Amino acid sequence: GAVVSQHPSWVICKSGTSVKIECRSLDFQATTMFWYRQFPKQSLMLMATSNEGSKATYEQGVEKDKFLINHASLTLSTLTVTSAHPEDSSFYICSARDTGTGAGEQYFGPGTRLTVT
């Protein structure tokens, strides 16, 4: 199956600093990637849809100036959490859509656990 990697797998940062998370599709090209956030014992929450070479589409209630998304190539999307606060502590998961397959399956990265102190 298609493989999506994320880096880092976990990060601890101080309040007010910025954190960048990378998402890569390793064996396929992904024109579309997605960023999710998941709090403990809660459902996945889609934050934004990232399209290569264009601006990301953010879900309602997600601050685009706080969560900066860049999809500069067909295999890499980045999420930068700017001026992080403790309430941003969460499990951030990216996914990439493999449009080369019949159903356009979405494959998830392993996730990044962010803790803001």
Add this chain to the structure above:
Amino acid sequence: QKEVEQNSGPLSVPEGAIASLNCTYSDRVSQSFFWYRQYSGKSPELIMSIYSNGDKEDGRFTAQLNKASQYVSLLIRDSQPSDSATYLCAVNRLNNFNKFYFGSGTKLNVKP
């Protein structure tokens, strides 16, 4: 009405039994359907995709799609304790290729 509905569970089955997970969706133009497994603290993992009516089998897993009744199910045969996880159903529509609708998941417990 939610786009995709799943019983939150937990669904408890004994080891070796068949686990049946169900999902209903609201929009008839839905085209592609996916089952994901998510272990606690981990990201979702794709199990199967299906987009034609009927059954699709892969090992111990069988996905069943009934577009007329707007439901999709996942059967797990010979359930193992390692199958204990939350199972997410996702739906993709013909008119919005990059929009996935996820259910809230069904928690499955397989008891040894």
